[in-house]
Amino acid sequence: MMTILEITVERWPIAGTFTISRGSKTEAAVVLCTLRDGLYTGRGECVPYARYGESLDSVCAEIEKLRDALAAGATREDLHGLIGEGAARNAVDCALWDLEAKRSGKRVADIIGLPPLKTxxxxxxxxxxxxxxxxxxxxxxxxxxxxxxxxxxxxxxxxxxxxxxxxxxxxxxxxxxxxxxxxxxxxxxxxxxxxxxxxxxxxxxxxxxxxxxxxxxxxxxxxxxxxxxxxxxxxxxxxxxxxxxxxxxxxxxxxxxxxxxxxxxxxxxxxxxxxxxxxxxxxxxxxxxxxxxxxxxxxxxxxxxxxxxxxxxxxxxxxxxxxxxxx
Missing domain, CATH: 3.20.20.120 (Enolase-like C-terminal domain)
Structure with missing residues (x-):
């Protein structure tokens, strides 16, 4: 079953200003990765971070490089040989977990083998x-x-x-x-x-x-x-x-x-x-x-x-x- 990749940039305004020692921001700019197989949909979100040399464009480009591999059935474990750590892999990895859960009818926590989740x-x-x-x-x-x-x-x-x-x-x-x-x-x-x-x-x-x-x-x-x-x-x-x-x-x-x-x-x-x-x-x-x-x-x-x-x-x-x- 072919998996279709969608990449979307979203901007979410911050309530006021969020400031750390390196500077301030007024919005959260995120990348949404959506994987569809015709029956089920998995989603993952990441936040590119300039401190680590990431930008919206660079993260989207990294995810785009995975399009053919994902269509061919690349798994979460395969990602480690295809892309390095960081925001781009996070979005795809979490979308694959979500898609696996939707396909199996099980919660990710159950697939991992966690005890009942707590607040x-x-x-x-x-x-x-x-x-x-x-x-x-x-x-x-x-x-x-x-x-x-x-x-x-x-x-x-x-x-x-x-x-x-x-x-x-x-x-x-x-x-x-x-x-x-x-x-x-x-x-x-x-x-x-x-x-x-x-x-x-x-x-x-x-x-x-x-x-x-x-x-x-x-x-x-x-x-x-x-x-x-x-x-x-x-x-x-x-x-x-x-x-x-x-x-x-x-x-x-x-x-x-x-x-x-x-x-x-x-x-x-x-x-x-x-x-x-x-x-x-x-x-x-x-x-x-x-x-x-x-x-x-x-x-x-x-x-x-x-x-x-x-x-x-x-x-x-x-x-x-x-x-x-x-x-």
């Missing part, structure tokens, strides 16, 4: 800004169990203490997005420890993080930009305590599951995160997040509106996807 508690995000503005945002979220705070400035101590004071009952994660330096990391980490921060995500630039193996970790450190796929994990030993698994980095659910298993074997903690996208991008990640220490899948909450149907959020709780959405 998860996701972090919600405070954008980067001045300390006063960030504290106000944190105060508005102070009833949320987990808050992820974007930092990455030269002098973040004021931001750290301001948000911690504004949300004293929340577990707070700091995400520096590679914005700290060898000169300020110890100072920032000591401030984070004093403020009761529970995790620090990617404090230093990927490839320039050797100091992490020689300085104390008063707060556990999580690799994000340094951790793409399973092959990266061995090099992170001794530098990081946890890893952030994102399907747009791993190149799909298939590799994310491999990475998750290997990370547990190596005693890494696990966060499952996301780019800013719709519920279709989050849905496969919910399966990986069933065995995560931290869940950061609030992408749809940052948008003005989400897909319909989408994931069901109740405060910080996110329910497993329904088949009409994915899987």
């Amino acid at each position: 998860l508690t996701t972090a919600v995000t405070v954008s980067f800004g001045d300390a006063e503005t960030m504290a106000a945002s944190a105060r508005a979220m102070a009833d949320r169990p987990v808050i992820k705070v974007k930092v990455g400035g030269e002098d973040d101590e004021e931001r750290i203490f301001a948000v911690a004071e504004a949300a004293p009952k929340s577990r707070i994660i700091l995400d520096a997005n590679e914005g700290w330096t060898d000169a300020n990391i110890v100072r920032h980490m000591l401030a984070a420890a004093k403020a009761g921060i529970v995790l620090i995500e990617q404090p230093l630039p990927a490839g320039k993080d050797a100091i992490l193996s020689t300085i104390p970790h008063p707060v556990p450190i999580c690799a994000d930009e340094s951790a793409h796929g399973t092959d990266d994990l061995h090099n992170l030993l001794g530098r990081y305590d946890s890893i952030n698994i994102k399907l747009d980095k791993t190149g799909g659910l298939t590799e994310a599951l491999r990475m998750q298993k290997r990370a547990r074997d190596l005693d890494f903690g696990i966060m499952v995160g996301c780019m800013v996208g719709t519920s279709l991008a989050m849905a496969p990640a919910v399966l990986v997040a069933q065995d995560a220490d931290f869940v950061d899948l609030d992408g749809p909450l940052i948008l003005k509106e989400d897909r319909s149907p989408g994931l069901v959020f109740a405060g910080s709780l996110v329910s497993p996807p329904e088949p009409q959405l994915w899987g």
Whole structure:
């Protein structure tokens, strides 16, 4: 049965502005991969990320290269020999999972062999800004169990203490997005420890993080930009305590599951995160997040509106996807 590929670029406005240390954005630009066989349809969504050399055009071109292979029946396992990790493979891999589920009449979770899926508690995000503005945002979220705070400035101590004071009952994660330096990391980490921060995500630039193996970790450190796929994990030993698994980095659910298993074997903690996208991008990640220490899948909450149907959020709780959405 021939599989027909469709590639669509979509733009989803953000509610306000989403800011990290590298810049701001007002929309989520995503690529939708749709696979049709005449009876069933599978979908996958990815978010191209300029930090990794991706653009809408480059990702669409990478997916387009797979058209003939998909028509000839290429499988998820075949993708690893046809295309590298990253957003393009993620969209196709997740669409193939969805198509397999629709054809078989089984949920993806059942195909994988997962226990019944549970509702998860996701972090919600405070954008980067001045300390006063960030504290106000944190105060508005102070009833949320987990808050992820974007930092990455030269002098973040004021931001750290301001948000911690504004949300004293929340577990707070700091995400520096590679914005700290060898000169300020110890100072920032000591401030984070004093403020009761529970995790620090990617404090230093990927490839320039050797100091992490020689300085104390008063707060556990999580690799994000340094951790793409399973092959990266061995090099992170001794530098990081946890890893952030994102399907747009791993190149799909298939590799994310491999990475998750290997990370547990190596005693890494696990966060499952996301780019800013719709519920279709989050849905496969919910399966990986069933065995995560931290869940950061609030992408749809940052948008003005989400897909319909989408994931069901109740405060910080996110329910497993329904088949009409994915899987």
